[in-house]
Amino acid sequence: MVNPIPAAQVSSVKDIAQVEVKPEVKVEIQNLSFFYGRNQVLRNVSLDVPAYQVTAMIGPSGCGKTTLLRCLNRMHDLYPGNRYEGSVRLYPGGTDILGPGMDPIRVRMRFGMVFQKPNPFPKSIYENVAYGLRLQGMNKRRDLDERVEKALRESALWDEVKSRLHQLAHNLSGGQQQRLCIARAIATDPDVVLFDEPTSALDPIATSKIEELIVEMKKRVTVIIVTHNLQQAGRISDRTAFMYLGELIEFGETNRLFTNPAKPQTEDYISGRFG
Amino acid sequence: MPASQNLRKQEARASRRRSIDRWFGRIGFLVTLGTLGVLAILLLNLAASGLTRIDWQFLLSFPSRRPAEAGILSAWVGTILLMMVTASVAVPLGVAAGIYLEEYAPKNKWTDFVEINISNLAGVPSILYGLMALGLFVYQFRFGQSILAGGLALACLVLPIVIVATREALRTIPASIREAAFALGATRWQAVWHHLLPYSTGGIATGVILAMSRAIGESAPLITIGALTFIAFLPPAPILAHAPFISFDWLFSPFTALPIQMFNWVSRPGEEFQSNAAAAGLFLMLITLSMNGAAILLRRHAQRNIKW
Numbered sequence: 001m002v003n004p005i006p007a008a009q010v011s012s013v014k015d016i017a018q019v020e021v022k023p024e025v026k027v028e029i030q031n032l033s034f035f036y037g038r039n040q041v042l043r044n045v046s047l048d049v050p051a052y053q054v055t056a057m058i059g060p061s062g063c064g065k066t067t068l069l070r071c072l073n074r075m076h077d078l079y080p081g082n083r084y085e086g087s088v089r090l091y092p093g094g095t096d097i098l099g100p101g102m103d104p105i106r107v108r109m110r111f112g113m114v115f116q117k118p119n120p121f122p123k124s125i126y127e128n129v130a131y132g133l134r135l136q137g138m139n140k141r142r143d144l145d146e147r148v149e150k151a152l153r154e155s156a157l158w159d160e161v162k163s164r165l166h167q168l169a170h171n172l173s174g175g176q177q178q179r180l181c182i183a184r185a186i187a188t189d190p191d192v193v194l195f196d197e198p199t200s201a202l203d204p205i206a207t208s209k210i211e212e213l214i215v216e217m218k219k220r221v222t223v224i225i226v227t228h229n230l231q232q233a234g235r236i237s238d239r240t241a242f243m244y245l246g247e248l249i250e251f252g253e254t255n256r257l258f259t260n261p262a263k264p265q266t267e268d269y270i271s272g273r274f275g
Numbered sequence: 276m277p278a279s280q281n282l283r284k285q286e287a288r289a290s291r292r293r294s295i296d297r298w299f300g301r302i303g304f305l306v307t308l309g310t311l312g313v314l315a316i317l318l319l320n321l322a323a324s325g326l327t328r329i330d331w332q333f334l335l336s337f338p339s340r341r342p343a344e345a346g347i348l349s350a351w352v353g354t355i356l357l358m359m360v361t362a363s364v365a366v367p368l369g370v371a372a373g374i375y376l377e378e379y380a381p382k383n384k385w386t387d388f389v390e391i392n393i394s395n396l397a398g399v400p401s402i403l404y405g406l407m408a409l410g411l412f413v414y415q416f417r418f419g420q421s422i423l424a425g426g427l428a429l430a431c432l433v434l435p436i437v438i439v440a441t442r443e444a445l446r447t448i449p450a451s452i453r454e455a456a457f458a459l460g461a462t463r464w465q466a467v468w469h470h471l472l473p474y475s476t477g478g479i480a481t482g483v484i485l486a487m488s489r490a491i492g493e494s495a496p497l498i499t500i501g502a503l504t505f506i507a508f509l510p511p512a513p514i515l516a517h518a519p520f521i522s523f524d525w526l527f528s529p530f531t532a533l534p535i536q537m538f539n540w541v542s543r544p545g546e547e548f549q550s551n552a553a554a555a556g557l558f559l560m561l562i563t564l565s566m567n568g569a570a571i572l573l574r575r576h577a578q579r580n581i582k583w
């Protein structure tokens with residue numbers, strides 16, 4: 001299979017004749033296994049997440065999608081007894097974020113995360129977006145104002161909230177709250193944004209707004225999204241990873257994977273025979 | 276069995292259950308009414324014999340052998356100073372321990388053991404705290420029969436209450452809020468300081484006030500460490516008119532407190548001392564009730580802007 005060159009990258013490729021160039025890799029997952037105590041949930045997952053693309057992860061409930069996503073920003077370190085094996089390299093640079101001596105705090109500052117249910121802090125809209133910036137040491141009012149506005153514009157929320165930035169975030173609707181959480185996650189310019197079923201608690205209109213945002217967002221960041229909704233994966237992702245029982249079964253270009261899956265399990269899943 | 280008969284049986288069973296329900300409701304209501312009634316009678320009784328005694332003279336006089344001239348000045352000043360010691364020890368220690376146990380402590384046999392024993396400590400008879408304080412603070416640390424020793428004894432007594440209240444307040448904060456902070460790169464300390472503590476101040480403060488209203492009425496531990504029952508002077512003032520403007524001599528002063536003053540009067544013969552005791556009791560009760568009221572208001576106010 002020939003890898004298509006992502007639109008965002010064409011301009012940067014000098015030698016157009018070199019068509020088989022692989023898309024730039026952002027996150028290289030190699031032989032990743034994960035254990036909740038003695039319970040192994042991920043088995044030797046290897047996967048190259050391309051930069052400035054949307055990568056979807058699909059698979060039946062309990063197959064380990066959330067677990068994989070939370071390995072990438074070391075969220076599992078918050079709870080005792082969890083163990084990683086293998087490596088996850090972040091490019092450019094290629095540092096192993098699971099490696100010894102890697103500080104999970106630093107990892108989390110480079111990976112934004114948006115959760116399944118909107119979880120704004122019980123603070124103002126402004127403070128929600130500013131929090132990540134404050135953690136990174138920004139405290140000048142003018143800088144903060146600028147970055148908060150930018151993040152809110154990029155999450156298509158600015159026009160709806162610009163007149164009430166200092167009101168509580170909980171007065172927003174569910175869809176607005178989720179866009180606020182996106183603004184909070186992208187305000188610090190992370191390298192990668194991780195979404196765990198970000199629209200499963202939202203109605204169709206709020207969902208389509210968020211889908212638009214994600215597609216728009218890939219100009220600036222690499223996106224990895226877990227979803228249960230195969231249509232959603234088809235609509236917004238460039239590449240799709242299909243997982244089953246903690247293993248990566250198939251990974252490829254989304255159109256190809258949905259129309260011409262290489263593995264029988266993938267075919268069974270996308271045709272609705274299980275999961 | 277014909278269907279209609281079956282139905283009738285079910286109907287009979289359902290109506291029996293409904294009547295049990297009704298009766299339980301009625302009995303519960305009566306029991307509640309009775310309990311409230313007892314409390315009301317107690318208050319009225321105190322008020323009837325004590326209310327007329329409460330005036331400025333009563334609040335601003337030292338105890339005296341002549342009941343009509345006696346007052347509770349040294350008692351309420353002692354109580355306030357004790358509470359200052361108690362709060363400034365029990366609150367930081369209790370909140371810190373609650374945060375540690377809830378947010379930092381690993382889950383293992385040792386922390387399980389600590390946890391169980393904190394609940395047990397809340398049930399230890401207060402006089403035992405008095406005995407411990409007598410041995411430890413009065414004799415071992417040589418604090419004497421002082422406000423410091425009394426305040427520390429009461430602090431030990433209410434420490435478990437503060438710890439438990441802190442943990443419960445922290446536990447109402449959903450994990451998703453913690454994860455939101457961690458995902459942005461917050462350390463545990465930052466998550467506690469920027470989020471968990473601010474979101475749980477209402478609950479913690481309520482717990483602290485309830486703990487203080489428990490401490491304010493305690494007499495057994497204070498008597499055990501040797502609080503005086505008759506004191507006709509005030510401890511040295513904490514604020515001075517000259518440099519260094521602040522003094523801690525009062526910490527080592529002998530003291531009395533409201534419940535002890537009351538105990539002293541109750542144990543004396545004579546109608547008039549009894550009404551002095553009732554007046555002191557009423558005063559103590561008013562303080563306790565207004566502390567509880569403050570706790571309720573505070574909780575409402577602090578939680579107003581906090582939703583998940």
Ligand SMILES: Nc1ncnc2c1ncn2[C@@H]1O[C@H](COP(=O)(O)OP(=O)(O)OP(=O)(O)O)[C@@H](O)[C@H]1O
Binds near residue numbers: 062064068
């Ligand atoms: N904290 C935990 N401790 C132990 N086992 C866990 C824990 N969280 C998840 N698991 C187990 O790990 C497996 C993978 O869970 P995970 O949440 O990653 O699945 P998922 O693919 O995200 O499922 P879903 O689509 O339902 O969200 C499941 O079998 C689950 O029971």
Ligand SMILES: [Mg+2]
Binds near residue numbers: 065066067226
């Ligand atoms: Mg999941």
